[in-house]
Amino acid sequence: MAETGGQGARALALQSLSKSFGNGAPAVDNVSLRIEEGEFFSLLGPSGCGKTTTLRMVAGFEAPDSGQIRLGAQDITPLPPERRDMGMVFQNYALFPHRTIAENVAFGLRMRKVPKPEIATRVREALALVRLTGFEDRRPAQLSGGQQQRVALARAIVINPAVLLCDEPLGALDKKLRQQMQFELKTLHRRLGLTMIYVTHDQEEALTMSDRIAVMRAGKVAQCGAPREIYDRPVDRFVADFIGDTNILDGEASGLALLMPGGWRLPLPEARQGRASVALRPERVRLCPPGAGLVDATVEEANFLGDSVLLKLSLPGEQGMLARVPRHAEAGSLEPGATLGLTWQADDPVMLADA
Amino acid sequence: MAAVTAHGAPTLPRSSAWLLLTPALAMFILFFAVPFLTMATMSVLSGNPMVVPNPRFTTRHFERILDDVYYLETLWITVRLGLSTTIVSLLIGYPLALWLARARSRTTRTLLMMAVLAPMMMGLVVRTYAWLAMYSNRGVINGSLAWLGLTDEPIQFLGSEAAVVVALAHIYVPFMILTLSGVIARIDTRLEEAARGLGASSAAAFLQVTLPLSMPGILAGSLLVFALAISAYVTPIVIGNYNIQTLPMLVYQQISSSFNLGFAAALGIVLLIVALLLVGAYNRVMARAPGAA
Numbered sequence: 001m002a003e004t005g006g007q008g009a010r011a012l013a014l015q016s017l018s019k020s021f022g023n024g025a026p027a028v029d030n031v032s033l034r035i036e037e038g039e040f041f042s043l044l045g046p047s048g049c050g051k052t053t054t055l056r057m058v059a060g061f062e063a064p065d066s067g068q069i070r071l072g073a074q075d076i077t078p079l080p081p082e083r084r085d086m087g088m089v090f091q092n093y094a095l096f097p098h099r100t101i102a103e104n105v106a107f108g109l110r111m112r113k114v115p116k117p118e119i120a121t122r123v124r125e126a127l128a129l130v131r132l133t134g135f136e137d138r139r140p141a142q143l144s145g146g147q148q149q150r151v152a153l154a155r156a157i158v159i160n161p162a163v164l165l166c167d168e169p170l171g172a173l174d175k176k177l178r179q180q181m182q183f184e185l186k187t188l189h190r191r192l193g194l195t196m197i198y199v200t201h202d203q204e205e206a207l208t209m210s211d212r213i214a215v216m217r218a219g220k221v222a223q224c225g226a227p228r229e230i231y232d233r234p235v236d237r238f239v240a241d242f243i244g245d246t247n248i249l250d251g252e253a254s255g256l257a258l259l260m261p262g263g264w265r266l267p268l269p270e271a272r273q274g275r276a277s278v279a280l281r282p283e284r285v286r287l288c289p290p291g292a293g294l295v296d297a298t299v300e301e302a303n304f305l306g307d308s309v310l311l312k313l314s315l316p317g318e319q320g321m322l323a324r325v326p327r328h329a330e331a332g333s334l335e336p337g338a339t340l341g342l343t344w345q346a347d348d349p350v351m352l353a354d355a
Numbered sequence: 356m357a358a359v360t361a362h363g364a365p366t367l368p369r370s371s372a373w374l375l376l377t378p379a380l381a382m383f384i385l386f387f388a389v390p391f392l393t394m395a396t397m398s399v400l401s402g403n404p405m406v407v408p409n410p411r412f413t414t415r416h417f418e419r420i421l422d423d424v425y426y427l428e429t430l431w432i433t434v435r436l437g438l439s440t441t442i443v444s445l446l447i448g449y450p451l452a453l454w455l456a457r458a459r460s461r462t463t464r465t466l467l468m469m470a471v472l473a474p475m476m477m478g479l480v481v482r483t484y485a486w487l488a489m490y491s492n493r494g495v496i497n498g499s500l501a502w503l504g505l506t507d508e509p510i511q512f513l514g515s516e517a518a519v520v521v522a523l524a525h526i527y528v529p530f531m532i533l534t535l536s537g538v539i540a541r542i543d544t545r546l547e548e549a550a551r552g553l554g555a556s557s558a559a560a561f562l563q564v565t566l567p568l569s570m571p572g573i574l575a576g577s578l579l580v581f582a583l584a585i586s587a588y589v590t591p592i593v594i595g596n597y598n599i600q601t602l603p604m605l606v607y608q609q610i611s612s613s614f615n616l617g618f619a620a621a622l623g624i625v626l627l628i629v630a631l632l633l634v635g636a637y638n639r640v641m642a643r644a645p646g647a648a
Contacts, residue, residue: 061548094543155553
């Protein structure tokens with residue numbers, strides 16, 4: 001690869017990475033990803049899917065059994081962590097409890113033998129960046145969780161890493177603080193042009209923050225793409241189910257229609273034969289008078305969500321379905337027991353690879 | 356030593372809390388406070404009140420210790436043995452404790468733990484005599500040296516201070532390892548990883564993070580070994596071959612051959628005071644070390 005400067009000069013490429021612990025199934029199984037310079041890239045998946053192991057291999061804390069990690073043109077696989085030029089933010093922050101906040105932030109610079117006056121300046125700037133000016137002489141234990149996380153962030157970015165690695169950095173924070181930190185991280189990412197790999201099991205977090213997401217399952221990448229793409233076009237049952245609420249409908253396909261167990265026909269976006277499954281997001285479902293839609297349903301439960309109403313519906317053939325509708329839509333008919341017609345656009349259902 | 360804080364302890368009425376403490380308190384009074392006060396009293400009395408009807412208050416036992424350079428020298432040898440033993444135990448014990456605390460495999464940990472604990476189950480006298488056999492003129496060490504042609508005649512290990520320190524360190528190093536590994540195991544390995552990620556070599560990460568954070572263990576282990584070593588009796592006598600005099604030996608002689616309980620008590624008090632002063636000084640130095648929380 002002839003990469004000289006400009007876009008992609010410091011892109012991170014994982015090539016066929018595999019890693020097993022003991023004799024069990026591989027923790028990471030032949031994972032290949034390319035993270036562009038300046039990209040906010042998330043590894044998303046349930047616990048045990050291999051996302052943290054992948055991150056730890058990039059950081060150099062675990063050696064892959066096979067495969068390669070390249071940063072730009074350089075193969076960094078054999079390098080120890082201290083020579084990889086990565087910044088890491090841990091879920092439990094991993095601040096040095098015996099050092100002050102300023103000393104924590106200065107650590108990476110000291111290890112790089114940066115001259116003292118420059119260290120002082122850069123530590124001050126980094127702490128200002130995470131809005132912790134004035135906390136220099138405190139100890140980590142004297143700070144709140146959110147503040148500690150900001151120190152961890154300052155400590156990681158002060159060394160200007162080629163890639164910033166975040167291992168569920170907001171996992172230990174409460175919801176409100178987490179949301180605030182999400183904004184701050186996003187702002188930092190944009191301002192500093194950081195390349196980031198962000199490990200999370202929180203799909204909402206991944207959707208709101210990332211440029212691209214790799215959804216992982218059992219050590220493999222199930223799907224990799226932009227948040228919209230992952231949300232709108234999940235490739236299989238696992239991704240569809242893991243990201244947001246979804247209805248998965250199984251039936252017998254015949255051309256452009258899916259024959260449902262309840263005896264109704266669901267129009268398909270593309271022709272198929274045999275067993276097939278589609279995913280349909282609850283917010284795609286629209287209400288209409290009974291008999292006027294694709295299928296009639298009975299309301300079982302109507303949950304008021306503030307801006308919308310989440311309906312638990314029962315379709316013919318004992319099949320359940322979720323629908324999210326604006327709160328004023330057909331207001332009178334949303335009581336349990338009411339019968340409604342349901343409809344959606346022909347291309348709203350997404351064909352799933354695993355029927 | 357280690358401060359114990361009870362987080363979220365259920366609240367009990369004061370009186371019941373005291374009741375719970377009673378067994379421990381009774382033990383403490385019966386087996387520590389009473390003997391100690393008896394000893395302290397004896398050290399300032401002219402005679403044993405059980406035998407002599409009207410003992411007077413006197414400071415002559417302490418004066419005798421301070422006047423005779425022999426006793427001060429013995430005290431110094433005792434303290435020196437304690438310090439050397441502590442340092443040797445720390446140097447041997449720390450790497451092993453680190454290994455024990457950081458071993459990933461359960462089997463390795465179990466085997467190491469057994470290796471550390473097994474000698475402790477043999478008893479100190481047995482181990483001391485094992486060292487006697489090692490050190491003697493026809494013992495393992497001299498035999499090997501002669502066989503290798505490194506020495507013409509046996510080296511006199513017995514009776515040397517170094518031999519006593521080695522034997523004491525061997526006997527007390529498990530205390531150091533157990534104390535240290537407990538503390539090291541509680542240090543989050545992610546701290547070291549964080550240091551490595553920030554550009555520290557594995558050596559630098561150890562020196563900057565793990566070592567300072569294990570200071571409480573170093574402190575506790577050292578105090579334990581020091582206290583055990585300065586009060587050791589059997590090992591210094593047997594390995595020191597009656598050539599090295601320590602304070603506990605003097606105390607025993609005063610009791611068993613001179614029947615001078617008052618003087619023996621005074622010697623004990625002096626050893627206690629010196630030990631407490633050293634421990635206090637050590638604590639202060641360590642408290643200023645970077646790792647102290």
